[in-house]
Amino acid sequence: MALAKSLAVSLLGLTATAIEVEADISSQLPNFVLVGLPDASLSEATARVRAAVVNSGFVWPARRVTVNLSPASVPKQGSSFDLAIAIAVLAANGVVRPNSLADCVLIGELTLDGTVRAVNGILPMVKAARDLGAARVMVSRESLAEASLIAGIHVVSVENLKQAVGWFNMTWAEEAGESLNAGRFFNRSVGANVEGTRDNGAAPELADVIGQELAVNALLVAAAGSHHMMMVGTPGAGKTMLAERLPGLLPDLSIEAALETAAVASIAGRSVFATDSAALDLRPKFEAPHHSSSMSAIVGGGLRTPKPGAISLAHNGVLFLDEAPEFQTPVLDSLRQPLESAEIRLHRAAGTAVFPARFQLVLAANPCPCGKAFAVEGCKCTAISRARYGQKLSGPLLDRIDIRLVVQPVSVLKQKMHIDNIGAPALTTAEARERVNDARQAASARLKKTPWQTNSQVSANYLKGVLKLPGQVTRALDIALNRGRISMRGYDRCLRLSWTLADLNGRTAPIAEDVAAAVLLRGSDNPLGLQ
């Protein structure tokens, strides 16, 4: 057999293409040619594959070997094709039975000694292999647990090329119980391996926050309605502390949502599992990139092939930008489009990648460069430096933030009360999450027949149509709108907040009190207090 084919998958963003790896051995002087639009890292596969084959004890054909990755028009990159190339060449050389390759997708990098190594993006690649109709997928031993998260495809894991060849020739079989998941996966029904963990031991405790009842309440509203949030306050007021506690209040993700987030993590080379566990992480992610981060670090990018950024890694979770005005203004403004569309489209030389980006945005900012604008000592900044600082956060971005909150420093009295254990006990994370869960359930029951799950997603038309509130309830809002204090968009955002407040308070519809609280939470269009 001088011609053989194996199957592989090429990823661009989360979009996969089936790739046929064809190997031809022709009666020419020895040479190894790889064609079909490989990039530099993939071209290096020739060196790795050849060494791996020889060092695994197989004979490399002393003829011209041509490997074609088709369709040739799809740009391909990375080292994930090594295993497929090696098996195709060995099949063309008669070492592997070629008819056993028809329905098995091969994913893995080879080392020079023939070990099969894990590659990034196993989760979306295995999912793609299943969606493209493959019955089996072969991955490295390390990737077995991750690959087994995808239901409906048989996963074969191998340690080295020799085992891979043995598996196709039916001289080697996986031993049950050899690895963590092997036993489960041999007799599992579809999807049986998807078992998430709800453990939340590492999350910071909400009860550690002293005072700040208003901010904690705002955090609760943000969690219940998945509203974007901004906190402005003097240094040390507890903005970062509060933001870090938001993910703890959010309910567990559904398996589908957790798998979406895990697919992005997989491409970025991160673990898709909860800490110290082999179960899928169901907790919402918390991404807090530093303010020096570049545009491509935040929204995703890369020179030729797009990689996911912080907004996609925070998909179904929280993106926290501490010291927001210190970020580069273009970086902040690049968030506007994904905030609306919940995804990001990146156009690069290799093609267009789409990454999901449904994140909850939390911004924290000082009121001015010296940070003392709201403090008793008073601000030392000049008017122009304050204006410059404030201009970093553009109007359109701030307009998309539902909750704009001023966080006051904790008073001495509050601290004293805390030390002496006087006053109402602080809300714990567990209690808060229960309230958030109840509110979310109420919202999703109301929005059952709509495409939305939380109040922040509901369209303006639906708010003013099906969910229209009586005039006496929205009176405060109507007056604010008439006086030009809030915009039409601000009006809608207040309505969404009102519904979340009603859900949290166990009401079927908002009352005037909820609307008033919503206006308070929405805050000023000018949260840095600029004139």
Added chain:
Amino acid sequence: MLESRPTPKTARQLLGRYGEDRACDYLQGLGYSILERNWRCRIGEIDIVARDRDRLVFVEVKTRSAQGFGHPFESITETKAARLRRLVAAWCEHRQVSGVKVRLDAVAVLVRAGRVNIEHLKQVL
């Protein structure tokens, strides 16, 4: 025509000469007629010039006694192939041959434990 062949001296040269002899036997077995062996000029050497019906065949012979250094064919690099092509032109000029069809072949001779294995690649360069 065979008078210009130098006498082999080292073991390597002996093995090479032995391999070329085996290659000649093999080609003659295919019905080729050997025109010239070890033709040398400034550029280098052509191992075998033969005739296959109406075609001139220039043969590069590679002999190995063990495969420790890889397959014999693997030692024919792109540089060597380019030199062989120049050699063909030089030979044709020297022998005043023109307007004939030519072909470049490679023959690998593997000698191991008294057994000789011959591989032949046609039209390779």
